[in-house]
Amino acid sequence: MTTAKPTQLKPAAPSNPSVGSRSGGVFSRLGIGAKIGLIPLAMALPIGVLLALYVSSQNADLAFSNKERVGVQFLSPLKDTLESLQKHRSSSGLVLIGDRGFVSAEAASRKAVDATLKRLEALSAQFKSQVNISEAVAETLSQWDVVKGQTNAGIISAPGSLEAHTRIISLLRTTLDAVANQSNLILDPDLDSYYTMNSSVSTLPDLLESVGRAQAQSSTIASSRLINEAERASLGLILGQATGQLKELKNNLGYAVQGNASLKADLETLSQSAQDKTEALVNLYSNRVLNTVNLTTPVRQIYDAGTRALDTIYGIYDRNVVVLDRLIAVRVGQLEQARNLSLLAVVLVLLLVVLLIAAIVRSITRPVRQLVEVVEKVGQGDLSQKASLITGDEIGVLARQVNGSIDLLRETNRRNAEELERTKKLQSNIGAFLSVTMDISDGDLTQRGIVSDDVLGNVVDSINVMTEELGYTLKDVKKTADSVNLSSNQMTETTEDIARGAQATVLEVGRVNLSLTDISTLIRQTALSAEEASQLAAQTLSASQEGTKAVQDTLNNMVQIREQVSSVAQRMTSLEARSSDITGVAETLNTIASQINLLSLHALLEAAGAGEAGVRFYTVAGEVRELADSSAEAARQVATLVRSVQADVLLVSQSVLSSQKQVEAGYLVATQTGERLNDISKLALNSARLAQSISLATQEQVKGAAQVQQVAQTIAGIARESNSTVERGQAAAENLKVLAGQLEQNLARFRLPN
Numbered sequence: 001m002t003t004a005k006p007t008q009l010k011p012a013a014p015s016n017p018s019v020g021s022r023s024g025g026v027f028s029r030l031g032i033g034a035k036i037g038l039i040p041l042a043m044a045l046p047i048g049v050l051l052a053l054y055v056s057s058q059n060a061d062l063a064f065s066n067k068e069r070v071g072v073q074f075l076s077p078l079k080d081t082l083e084s085l086q087k088h089r090s091s092s093g094l095v096l097i098g099d100r101g102f103v104s105a106e107a108a109s110r111k112a113v114d115a116t117l118k119r120l121e122a123l124s125a126q127f128k129s130q131v132n133i134s135e136a137v138a139e140t141l142s143q144w145d146v147v148k149g150q151t152n153a154g155i156i157s158a159p160g161s162l163e164a165h166t167r168i169i170s171l172l173r174t175t176l177d178a179v180a181n182q183s184n185l186i187l188d189p190d191l192d193s194y195y196t197m198n199s200s201v202s203t204l205p206d207l208l209e210s211v212g213r214a215q216a217q218s219s220t221i222a223s224s225r226l227i228n229e230a231e232r233a234s235l236g237l238i239l240g241q242a243t244g245q246l247k248e249l250k251n252n253l254g255y256a257v258q259g260n261a262s263l264k265a266d267l268e269t270l271s272q273s274a275q276d277k278t279e280a281l282v283n284l285y286s287n288r289v290l291n292t293v294n295l296t297t298p299v300r301q302i303y304d305a306g307t308r309a310l311d312t313i314y315g316i317y318d319r320n321v322v323v324l325d326r327l328i329a330v331r332v333g334q335l336e337q338a339r340n341l342s343l344l345a346v347v348l349v350l351l352l353v354v355l356l357i358a359a360i361v362r363s364i365t366r367p368v369r370q371l372v373e374v375v376e377k378v379g380q381g382d383l384s385q386k387a388s389l390i391t392g393d394e395i396g397v398l399a400r401q402v403n404g405s406i407d408l409l410r411e412t413n414r415r416n417a418e419e420l421e422r423t424k425k426l427q428s429n430i431g432a433f434l435s436v437t438m439d440i441s442d443g444d445l446t447q448r449g450i451v452s453d454d455v456l457g458n459v460v461d462s463i464n465v466m467t468e469e470l471g472y473t474l475k476d477v478k479k480t481a482d483s484v485n486l487s488s489n490q491m492t493e494t495t496e497d498i499a500r501g502a503q504a505t506v507l508e509v510g511r512v513n514l515s516l517t518d519i520s521t522l523i524r525q526t527a528l529s530a531e532e533a534s535q536l537a538a539q540t541l542s543a544s545q546e547g548t549k550a551v552q553d554t555l556n557n558m559v560q561i562r563e564q565v566s567s568v569a570q571r572m573t574s575l576e577a578r579s580s581d582i583t584g585v586a587e588t589l590n591t592i593a594s595q596i597n598l599l600s601l602h603a604l605l606e607a608a609g610a611g612e613a614g615v616r617f618y619t620v621a622g623e624v625r626e627l628a629d630s631s632a633e634a635a636r637q638v639a640t641l642v643r644s645v646q647a648d649v650l651l652v653s654q655s656v657l658s659s660q661k662q663v664e665a666g667y668l669v670a671t672q673t674g675e676r677l678n679d680i681s682k683l684a685l686n687s688a689r690l691a692q693s694i695s696l697a698t699q700e701q702v703k704g705a706a707q708v709q710q711v712a713q714t715i716a717g718i719a720r721e722s723n724s725t726v727e728r729g730q731a732a733a734e735n736l737k738v739l740a741g742q743l744e745q746n747l748a749r750f751r752l753p754n
Contacts (some may be wrong), residue, residue, distance in 0.1 A: 036364060040357050051346050058339040064184050065332045070130050071183025072325045075200055076318070077120040078176050081140075082169060082205065083314050084112035086212035089165035090303060092151045093220050096158040099299060110148060117141055131182045136175040143168050162216055169212075173205055191259025193327040195252045196267075200324055203249045204317045207274070210242035211281060211313060215306025218289045222302045225295045235290050239282050246278045266323055270316045281309040367395045371402060378402075383410050429457070440467055538692075590636065596628035 088109035094102040117140065124137045147164045150156035156164070180186045180201040188194040217235050221227045227235075253267040284305050288297040370387060377385045383406055387399040429452045436449040440463075448467070449460040603624065 036357075036361050040353060055339065055342060055346075058335060058342060062332065062335045062339060064187075065328055065335060067130055067184050068188060068328050069325065069332065070127050071179050071185045072321065072328060073127070074120075074123060074131060074133075074179045074183070075176075075321045075324075077116060077123055078172060078179070079205075079314065079317050079321070081113065081116040081120055082172055082208060083310070084109050084116050085144075085165060085169055085172070086208070086215075086310065087307070088113055089162060089169075089212065090216040090219055090306065092161050092165075093158045093216050094223055094299065094303070096151070096154065096156065096161055097220060097223055099223050101300070102303070106151075110151075113144060113148075117144060131179055133175050133178050133182075136171065136178060140168060140171050140175065143171065158220055162213075162220070165216075166213065169209060173209070176201060176205060188328075190327070190331065192256045192263055193324060193331070195256035195259070196263075196320060196324040196327060199249055199252045199256075200317065200320050203245060203252055204313065204320065207242060207245040207249060207278065208310065208313055208317070210238050210245055211278065211306065211309055214238045214242060214281070214285055215303065215310065218285045218306065219299055219303045221289055222295055222297055222299045227289065227295065232290060235285070239285060239290065242278060242282055246275060249274060260327070263323065266319065270319055274313055274316050277309045277312040281305055364395065367399060371395065371399050375402060378406055378409075383413075425452075429460075437463070446471075590632055594628075594632060597625055597632065599624075601625065 088106060091102040091106040091109055095106050117137070121134075121137050121141065124131070124134050128134060143164070147156075147161065147168065150164075151161060180197070185197045185201060188197050214235065217231065217238065221231060221235070250271050253271045257264045257267050285302070289295065289302065367387075374385050374387045386403050386406060429450075432450060436447050439447040448464045451457045451461045451464070603620075
């Protein structure tokens, strides 16, 4: 056997050159690595925008909190200005009414106001771009210069000085509100810092102003030793406002503690100190100034008490501002830390993404590039190449498929060469086998083909075996044909005997069928009689059950009647007792009528003895006597009617008792009747069951007779079919005999082996 040389694959020329050179746009000119790199770049654009917006939001929050800290820097100078103005208001008012003991205090407070206003002016100029209160500060300085000059010259009264100072303080409080609004303090987002801010911007300044005004007014009143109603009303209003503002301060600090439990120690101490000092001052001014007639308390005591309270509350204000600044500073630090961490995280994530993209692109482009080189060489006909870099992804699957395809091409070339050699040998063997099959087809079953080692050898071997088996089979067929010819003669004689027996069987089955028909008719009549007996027993049972039900209903009604009669007897007994009570009432009325008659008689006698003065009384007494007679007559009639009713009630009670006994007797008879009907119902039930059993048994007999009759008819049919079968068997035996003769004639043309 010669081996054919493997054919080499040649690259096929493209049928349409324009297809391979068709342009796919800009991206078709890029490599796969560049295309993959564009995907994260496209994704990075929206992510970058979102990160920029996020960082911008964090910067906005940070700028918001930093601006709040600028506003906090204004709180202390404004507080110091308010404090010095309030002290100057109190001391200058006392100096203006002639109390020279407060001259030094007035001078010290005047210098303090000048210093705090200059500091406030400098701070306003420093942060003008963020918090612009320069106009308000200039207006405050202008008004202060006017009040200061009037006070030094003594050309303003104490009430006028109080009013002027109050206007300046009001302007400063308006400035404080402007600082809170412009520096975002009023918009603070956190619960703890918001209520701490609200205390510094609103509640504490209100409380300080109320206490300061109370000090100034109480000191002026104590100095003059007089208080009019207008001053009393004004001072009472101020003290009431201070109490309400103190409560509001406590609530604000409590809300701040709820938002931040770490502030509890600081803010609760502040709240308690403010409450103690303010309540002590309010009690002092109420008891020694507001609600007293003789003002004997020294001015210095009133002034010093207010100063101590103000110093305490201003100390609380300073500590509250420190807490507020600390809270905002902590928030600013947290925001800066969060922003820095966000930026660091963004940088790290971008770096990791770049490294990951580079690794992914490299892991994809290297095997793809190697796979392209292998495919190009295989396309040129070089089947010795294979992909060596096999990965675990889809590219690795593609590489394994390419290697498998190369192996398949190699195996295909080898098999094509072997198949060509086998084809030539097979054609030679087929020519030799065709001559053998021609002899076999002519009837010579002694010929055999040559068995080769290819596919045709199996076919030749099978046909040789089949030819040999066919020869032996035809020998057996010839012998069988001779035997069939002999047996067909014997079968013809046997079928004639079977036919005669089948005809006799059909006649006997017909006579048995007639007898079974008569028996079945008698059983059906018996079943009908049993069915009628069962129906009568069921009717008897139904009637007995209805009677039992009727007796039961009668018993139920008798029970109700017995209960009603018993109830009527009880009511009649009660009615008899009530009639006795009515008799007693009638007797009482009769006695009362007798007494009234006797009294009217005495009244007539007294009226007659009184002469003309007793005429009217005599007439009334006569009418009373007639009324008493009528009452006595009515009482007698009532007694008569009651006795008649008692007699009727007694008769009815006796009748009810008699009826109750009759009802009891009827109930006993009805109970016995129900028991007897129950016995009858049981007997009827047993009779119905027995009749039903008889009916079922007769119905089963009818079914059995019908089945026996059906079996007899089946036997008759089988006998008739047997007769027909025997006749067909006779015809088949004759045909078999003819076919056996024809088979012997056909076998004569074959040449059979020995």
